[in-house]
Amino acid sequence: MLKSVYPARAAMLAGFALILSACGGDKPSDPAADGPGAAGSAEAPDRADGPVNSLSLSVSGDETPEPVPPISDLTMGGGCDGNSVASIGLSAGQPSAGGWLYVAFDTAGVLGKGETGVFELSRLVWDNGVTPVDGLPNGVAVNGPNRFEGAGQLDLATHNTGMNTRRMVGTLSGQLTNAASGKSVDFSADIDINWSCGVDFT
Secondary structure, eight states: OEEEEOOOOOOOOOSOOOOOOSSOOOOOOOTTTTOOOBSSEEEOSSOOSSSEEEEEEEEEESOOOOOBOOGGGOEEEEEOOSSSEEEEEEEESOTTSTTOEEEEEEEEEEOOTTOOEEEEEEEEEEEEEEEEOOSOGGGOOOEEEEEEEEEEEEEEEEEEOBTTTOEEEEEEEEEEEOTTTOOEEEEEEEEEESOOSSOBOO
């Protein structure tokens, strides 16, 4: 059995701004449906200028994780508004090319404004790089996401809703399966993002 937990650091992202809606966000676009840097984790010293402060993966089972790209390469999509499910995705790269990483989750129920605790996930996704897509006509060679998917939990320890201090820090975990290969893994991701479900304007 393979087990992989990687510590690493990346420099603070500079010059990258993300406009976050005060009310919430759209459901994350899954770049794989629309169309690997420092191994295991990426981290800003405290608070990045962009949406992601840190991302660290821990994986055990049938798959060896590709490296986690630097903070400067990570973007965020989706969101929540305190009256809806949370649907958030972190990604880097392109889903048909090397360097692709995608970690996304949907909560099973409403994630309220500023709430912390353990929340059930209806969907947890991890794309570990890319893999050739089989069964295409005329021997066409195309890569697609090497996707692991399942249900899981979000253990949310920090949920700041202040207008200038929005932040969510927690751990995603679950047992995920690759439908194409049949491989399964125990997956967890420590996330720290500059976002919140709802916002306090005072």
